[in-house]
Amino acid sequence: MATHLDLEEQEQLDQLKHFWSKYGNLITLTLVLALGGVAAWNGWQYWQYRGAEQATVLLDELERAAQAGDSERVVRVTADLQAQHGRTLQAAQASLLAARTLHDAQKADDARGALQWVVDKGSDDAYQAIARVRLAGLLMDQKAYDEALKVLDAKLPAAMAPLAADRRGDILLAQGQRDGAKAAYLAAYRDMDADAGYRRLVEAKLAALGVVVGEDAATKEKTP
Template identity: 45%
Template sequence: MAYDLEEQEQLASIKAWWSKYGNLLTWVLIIALAAYAAWTGWNTYLNKQSQQASQLYDEQLHAVEAKDNAKVLRAATDMQDKFSGTAYAQMSALVAAKAAFEANDVDNAKKQLQWVIDHGRDAEYKAIASIRLAGLLLDAKAYDEGLKLLAGDFPAQFAGAVADRKGDILVAQDKRDDARAAYQLALDKTDQRSPGRQLIQLKLDAIGGAPAKAAA
């Protein structure tokens, strides 16, 4: 009898607790389950997007090998329209820019590089696009635009390449003192083992620069 009484008290306590907190607990569970379902669905969507983008990127690379530049550009446009949130979109735009440049289609090369700068999500890809676009602006004698493009923040590993490109533009402007400083900085920020150091040193020497300092 004592056991039955104790059990009844426990049941009464549980009922009282449920009466007070049951609705809240139910809503918490519903929200948690909905959040989990949304998270699972979103990841499934992202995986599907990534797979489709990967297939389109492979098609683009085949078009590059075939030198079908129109198809290369179409693939880049499709990638940007449908899969702009994936890394493949940035990679695809860089591939399209290179193919366009090699086909003497400078306008489309610039367009693709600018897309990466404006819409890219990874600082590394944006840095690559900025350096390459600055080179095209140098060729077009748009020196101020090129320097402005290189004035932003870049990942540390691109410091040497950015300074080198600045040096090229400054030489074209006949600003030799500034160019020497830029090339020296490029040497300081470029790894000693990098094959690009020799070219930077040659450019520095060509404008009467001092011997290269040890890399930082």
């Protein structure tokens, strides 16, 4: 009986050895890859957390520099954020803040560069859209009208479309294209929420062009 059990155990052992010799390397490799994947995921998560944390510290520093009106520090910190943490939301937020601060400091070219960075390299569609609208306005101020209109030609999130249309109307009006400006303002007006405060401003722009806009968005030209 004992011999029978010994033979059966030996047979099972031989089968296990055969199985391991055939599939052992594959099993080991699979385990290594699985464990490596877990380690890589944990490492990536930690890196993301650390990156966001460091980006927040730099953003706080930038906000202090902006409040102090220290444009040189604003440029330096923004460049650090873009270079070191360019894929974070903080980098886009910092660039938008830097653009506004630099514009107020009469540094239009630096402001333009900050906005262009968000357009080209920002990781968030909403921030990119905001940057496009602001960049178009800055280019309009510089009388670079065709370039400003080109900036607005990208597909934008629905929430930003009315503001982009309003900015397009401003640019067309600055070019003397009244009919195009009217069409752009009407598109902005119709796409804005009825209770949006900015809608009143668009309505005033339309009125200045002789267009009366009713609550139902019906329009008519004022007669001379």
